Amino acid sequence: MEIKRDQYLNQLIARQNNGLVKVITGIRRCGKSYLLNTLFYRYLLNCGVAEDHIIRFAFDSADDLSLIGENLLVAQKKGGADPEYFVKYIRSRVTDQEMYYLLLDEVQLLDSFETVLNGYMRRDNMDVYVTGSNAKFLSSDIITEFAGRGDEIRMYPLSFSEFMTVYTGDKYEGLTQYMLYGGIPMVVLRDHAEDKARTLEGLFREIYISDIVMRHRIRKPGELEDLLNVLSSSIGSLTNPEKLKNTFRSVKNSKITAPTIKRYLDYFEDSFLLESAVRYDIKGKAYIETPKKYYFTDLGLRNARLGFRQFEQTHTLENVIYNELRRRGYHVDVGIVPTLEKGDDGRLVHKQLEIDFVCNLGSQKIYIQSAYSLPDEQKRRQETRPFKKIDDSFKRIVITRDIVPTFYDDDGILTMSAYEFLLDPESLEAKAI
Numbered sequence: 001m002e003i004k005r006d007q008y009l010n011q012l013i014a015r016q017n018n019g020l021v022k023v024i025t026g027i028r029r030c031g032k033s034y035l036l037n038t039l040f041y042r043y044l045l046n047c048g049v050a051e052d053h054i055i056r057f058a059f060d061s062a063d064d065l066s067l068i069g070e071n072l073l074v075a076q077k078k079g080g081a082d083p084e085y086f087v088k089y090i091r092s093r094v095t096d097q098e099m100y101y102l103l104l105d106e107v108q109l110l111d112s113f114e115t116v117l118n119g120y121m122r123r124d125n126m127d128v129y130v131t132g133s134n135a136k137f138l139s140s141d142i143i144t145e146f147a148g149r150g151d152e153i154r155m156y157p158l159s160f161s162e163f164m165t166v167y168t169g170d171k172y173e174g175l176t177q178y179m180l181y182g183g184i185p186m187v188v189l190r191d192h193a194e195d196k197a198r199t200l201e202g203l204f205r206e207i208y209i210s211d212i213v214m215r216h217r218i219r220k221p222g223e224l225e226d227l228l229n230v231l232s233s234s235i236g237s238l239t240n241p242e243k244l245k246n247t248f249r250s251v252k253n254s255k256i257t258a259p260t261i262k263r264y265l266d267y268f269e270d271s272f273l274l275e276s277a278v279r280y281d282i283k284g285k286a287y288i289e290t291p292k293k294y295y296f297t298d299l300g301l302r303n304a305r306l307g308f309r310q311f312e313q314t315h316t317l318e319n320v321i322y323n324e325l326r327r328r329g330y331h332v333d334v335g336i337v338p339t340l341e342k343g344d345d346g347r348l349v350h351k352q353l354e355i356d357f358v359c360n361l362g363s364q365k366i367y368i369q370s371a372y373s374l375p376d377e378q379k380r381r382q383e384t385r386p387f388k389k390i391d392d393s394f395k396r397i398v399i400t401r402d403i404v405p406t407f408y409d410d411d412g413i414l415t416m417s418a419y420e421f422l423l424d425p426e427s428l429e430a431k432a433i
Contacts, residue, residue: 059075108132223256276293
């Protein structure tokens with residue numbers, strides 16, 4: 001069964017022959033290789049590109065490395081495949097002045113890949129597309145090494161809309177399954193719950209953790225895994241390295257330091273396992289760098305980390321909404337609204353109200369609250385209260401898992417169901433029903 005990834009395929013098509021290196025980044029097993037080597041490859045063939053003018057090469061493939069005289073294990077030990085061998089191989093494949101398409105998988109496993117790709121950008125008959133699974137190897141290097149000539153396409157696991165194209169049940173049960181097992185394609189295509197759980201646990205054990213430990217030469221992997229467990233239990237909660245250090249000290253009698261925790265957090269983000277959202281003072285128009293909230297790129301991985309024992313749906317829905325906003329290209333912060341209100345004793349008290357997401361895309365700004373359920377008017381007032389303290393005119397939306405029609409209230413606040421939001425890519429422009 002094939003899962004279409006039209007959002008990302010169309011991004012590649014739009015960037016075709018633009019003179020830049022197209023870099024597809026994202027967590028491992030989210031579908032980058034399939035996008036590049038199957039979907040985009042098929043598109044090129046259908047457009048009439050000759051097969052011998054499409055060069056596909058995977059740097060984590062023993063068979064492909066053997067084509068250039070390299071051994072996979074040897075290449076890994078020495079820090080990457082030899083660029084001279086690879087350049088020589090490409091030179092032997094490019095035999096005329098017609099356009100050649102280079103589809104290079106896991107290019108960070110090629111030593112000095114930035115220099116190699118820079119060289120190909122100077123060729124008028126080379127259009128280069130690469131994938132990679134590590135932010136520091138690719139995203140930062142695009143900025144420093146490619147000098148504006150790199151074009152990043154960030155790929156995520158399946159969206160709920162993509163998930164529903166292969167799910168056979170209704171959207172209500174589908175969202176429960178999606179929140180539980182996530183959107184890693186190979187997991188979604190498993191038939192049974194036991195298979196899905198076992199696959200997720202295996203991915204964590206054999207790929208994600210081992211990648212970080214090997215890449216960064218972690219001496220105490222147990223601490224790294226303990227930190228990941230703590231974060232898994234507290235998605236959507238504000239935290240920082242100092243707070244986490246104190247947790248380790250009180251619960252595990254650990255002497256891990258705040259700088260070490262900060263480094264581990266960076267490793268999780270660099271591998272695309274987690275993303276962080278910083279706080280933004282809406283009235284003061286200032287960012288507050290700490291504490292932050294952390295969200296999992298894939299909730300199935302988060303739940304597998306906890307042995308599927310802690311399925312807390314309120315914060316899980318919040319994580320799903322965060323991922324969908326990021327997938328749609330929004331920059332997402334946590335909103336803080338400072339207020340001055342009377343306390344129980346009648347005195348004025350400074351308070352900070354929180355808005356789950358402040359979403360920015362170009363000149364567009366949207367404020368969003370995630371509310372798993374709105375059972376009564378009191379709960380609704382609680383969720384919309386921070387909105388009423390904002391003195392600008394940007395759209396304010398409450399997203400709930402309740403089955404509700406899309407409507408605006410008297411204060412201009414839009415309420416919609418999570419199903420409407422997740423399944424309709426234009427939902428944030430919704431009109432009242």
